[in-house]
Amino acid sequence: MNWNIENTRLWAPICLTWQLTGRCNLRCIHCLADSRDESLNELEMDEIRDFLDDLADMKVFYINVGGGEPLLHTYFFEIMDYAAAKGIYVQFSTNGTLIDSVVATGVAKRGLRVQVSLDGWQPAINDPVRGVGTFHKAVNAIRLLRERNVEVAVNCVVTGSTVAGLNEMLELATSYGAGLRLSRLRPSGRAQDKWQELAPSREQYLKLYHWLKKHPEVKTGDSFFFLSSLGAPLPGLSYCGAGRLTCSVDPQGFVFPCPFTIHSTMVAGNIREKPLSELWQEAKLFTRLRTAKPEACTACPTYQNCRGGCRGASFLAYGNWNRADPECVRGENNGKVSV
Amino acid sequence: MNLDSRYAVQAGIRFRYEDFGGIVYRRSDDRLYILNSHLAVDLLYGAGTGKVRDIAAKAGADLPNQQAAGEHILKLLGYLEELGLVYELEH
Numbered sequence: 001m002n003w004n005i006e007n008t009r010l011w012a013p014i015c016l017t018w019q020l021t022g023r024c025n026l027r028c029i030h031c032l033a034d035s036r037d038e039s040l041n042e043l044e045m046d047e048i049r050d051f052l053d054d055l056a057d058m059k060v061f062y063i064n065v066g067g068g069e070p071l072l073h074t075y076f077f078e079i080m081d082y083a084a085a086k087g088i089y090v091q092f093s094t095n096g097t098l099i100d101s102v103v104a105t106g107v108a109k110r111g112l113r114v115q116v117s118l119d120g121w122q123p124a125i126n127d128p129v130r131g132v133g134t135f136h137k138a139v140n141a142i143r144l145l146r147e148r149n150v151e152v153a154v155n156c157v158v159t160g161s162t163v164a165g166l167n168e169m170l171e172l173a174t175s176y177g178a179g180l181r182l183s184r185l186r187p188s189g190r191a192q193d194k195w196q197e198l199a200p201s202r203e204q205y206l207k208l209y210h211w212l213k214k215h216p217e218v219k220t221g222d223s224f225f226f227l228s229s230l231g232a233p234l235p236g237l238s239y240c241g242a243g244r245l246t247c248s249v250d251p252q253g254f255v256f257p258c259p260f261t262i263h264s265t266m267v268a269g270n271i272r273e274k275p276l277s278e279l280w281q282e283a284k285l286f287t288r289l290r291t292a293k294p295e296a297c298t299a300c301p302t303y304q305n306c307r308g309g310c311r312g313a314s315f316l317a318y319g320n321w322n323r324a325d326p327e328c329v330r331g332e333n334n335g336k337v338s339v
Numbered sequence: 340m341n342l343d344s345r346y347a348v349q350a351g352i353r354f355r356y357e358d359f360g361g362i363v364y365r366r367s368d369d370r371l372y373i374l375n376s377h378l379a380v381d382l383l384y385g386a387g388t389g390k391v392r393d394i395a396a397k398a399g400a401d402l403p404n405q406q407a408a409g410e411h412i413l414k415l416l417g418y419l420e421e422l423g424l425v426y427e428l429e430h
C-alpha cells in the first residue's frame with residue numbers, strides 16, 4: 001500500500017501512552033517520568049471515565065498504561081475494566097514489585113498484556129539502576145504472570161551495560177515464556193543527569209542494530225528506527241510517530257506528543273479543559289510536528305530510512321525538535337551532546 | 340465468497356475510517372493495515388449484518404454499474420479475507 005505519513009493527518013491516535021499515576025515505589029536512576037512518592041492533582045475517576053469515553057469514540061485502538069507504577073493506583077482494575085468495556089485494548093508497564101498471586105490472577109482474568117521492567121539479566125546489572133532486590137521481585141512477577149498464561153514482555157532499557165548482554169536478556173525472557181522488548185534511553189526525567197553515563201556508544205548501537213536484524217522477534221516499540229540510517233531498515237515504523245500516530249497523557253491530564261517530551265513547552269493542552277479528540281485536531285504543537293522535517297537531515301542520503309530520528313530526543317538534547325537525532329549514528333555527536 | 344455469502348470480522352480486529360480510507364489494527368500481532376478505500380471500511384462495518392448482496396447494495400449504492408459493483412466488492416472482500424481480517428460464515 002502506498003501511504004505517505006508525511007502528508008497524512010489521522011483523525012485519532014492509533015495508540016497512546018497514559019501515565020496513570022506519577023507515584024512509584026522505586027527510584028530508578030533513569031526514570032523518564034521522574035516518578036516519586038507523591039503525585040498531586042491526578043485525574044479523578046469521573047475525569048478518567050470521560051477520557052476513556054473520548055478515546056473509545058475516537059476509536060483509539062489501544063493504550064499503554066504506565067506511570068509511575070500503575071498498580072499503585074487505587075482504582076487500577078476498575079479503570080482496566082472500564083477501558084475493556086469500551087472496546088479499548090490495554091497493556092500496562094510495571095516494575096513487578098506489587099505483583100503477587102492475587103494481582104497476577106486479576107491481570108490474567110482480564111486478559112491484560114503486561115510489560116515488566118528489567119534492566120539486566122542478573123542483579124548485578126539490574127539492581128544498580130532499578131534498586132536493590134528489584135531483579136528478584138521482577139523475575140518473580142514474570143513467573144507468577146506466566147504461570148497464569150498472561151502475555152508478558154520483559155522491557156529492558158538499552159544502556160551501555162545491557163547492550164553487552166542482549167543474548168542473555170533474550171534467554172532470560174524466553175526461559176519464562178515471555179517476550180523481550182527493548183527500549184531506548186532518552187535524556188528525559190531523571191535520565192537527563194545519567195544519559196551521558198548510561199547511553200550506549202556508537203559502536204554499541206552498531207552492535208544493537210545488527211543484533212536486532214537477527215532477532216525480529218524482539219519488540220522495540222519502534223524505539224530504534226534512528227538506527228535504520230545504517231542500512232536496511234529495522235522492522236516497524238521508520239519515522240517518529242509523536243503527534244502523528246500517538247501522543248501521551250500525564251497523570252494530571254496534560255497532553256504531550258510522546259512520553260519522553262514531558263516538558264512545559266511541549267504541552268498540547270489538558271484533557272480537563274478540552275477533550276483529546278479536539279486537542280488532536282486543533283493543537284498547534286501537533287500541527288507543527290506533523291509537518292516537521294529536520295533541516296539538517298533532508299539532504300542526508302538515508303533520510304527516508306529514519307526521517308531524522310526521534311523528535312523527542314532532539315528536543316531533549318537541543319531544546320529543538322527540528323534538529324537531527326542527537327544519537328544519529330551517521331553524525332559526529334553520538335553520546336557527546338550535553339543536556 | 341459469493342453474493343449470497345455472509346461474513347464476519349475476525350476476533351481482535353479494530354478499524355476506523357480515515358480520509359484516505361481507513362486503518363485496521365490486529366491485536367494478535369499488533370499489525371496495522373492501511374486501506375486506501377472507504378468502501379473496504381464500509382464492508383468491515385457491514386460485516387455480520389446480512390448477505391454480501393445486501394451489504395454490497397448498501398455500500399456500493401453510489402457505484403454506477405451495479406453488476407461491476409458486485410464484482411468489485413467481492414474482490415475487496417477476497418482481499419480482506421486474504422489479510423485475515425474477515426471470514427466467511429457457514430450457511
